Amino acid sequence: QVQLVESGGGLVQAGGSLKLSCAASGRTFSSGTMAWFRQAPEKEREVVASIGWSGGDTDYADSVKGRFTISRDNAKNTMYLQMNSLKPEDTAVYYCAAGLRAYGSRLLPYNYAYWGQGTQVTVSS
Numbered sequence: 859q860v861q862l863v864e865s866g867g868g869l870v871q872a873g874g875s876l877k878l879s880c881a882a883s884g885r886t887f888s889s890g891t892m893a894w895f896r897q898a899p900e901k902e903r904e905v906v907a908s909i910g911w912s913g914g915d916t917d918y919a920d921s922v923k924g925r926f927t928i929s930r931d932n933a934k935n936t937m938y939l940q941m942n943s944l945k946p947e948d949t950a951v952y953y954c955a956a957g958l959r960a961y962g963s964r965l966l967p968y969n970y971a972y973w974g975q976g977t978q979v980t981v982s983s
Contacts, residue, residue: 860885860956860971861883864977865879865881866879871981872981873943874944875941877941878894879936879938880936880937880974881935890911893905893954893955893958893970894906894908894937894939894952894953894955895952896950896951897976903967905964906939906952907922908928909929921947922948927940944981947981949981950979951977952979953973953975954973957970
């Protein structure tokens with residue numbers, strides 16, 4: 859079992875920055891792919907970025923490429939999402955996910971076994 863706790867969300871003006879953190883506890887943190895997803899009201903949950911166990915294998919949604927950076931510190935059991943040049947359309951609840959099933963696509967939320975409670979990010983125009 860893995861417990862995930864997100865933090866760092868808040869209200870920011872367009873063009874600003876936020877850094878989200880996802881603290882993990884329980885089973886070995888460093889053994890799996892992790893990801894950030896987000897869900898805006900009345901929209902489906904979508905992947906924002908994912909990162910392999912070593913931290914060197916990252917993927918980003920086209921909408922955030924060049925603005926967001928995903929990273930992880932396995933010694934601290936923590937994953938991060940640095941968000942720069944934020945836009946109003948980035949407003950959503952952001953979730954971290956872990957426990958990717960074997961051979962599952964890292965882009966699909968149903969392939970992850972563990973989820974945090976979410977943290978709200980609101981970007982004002």
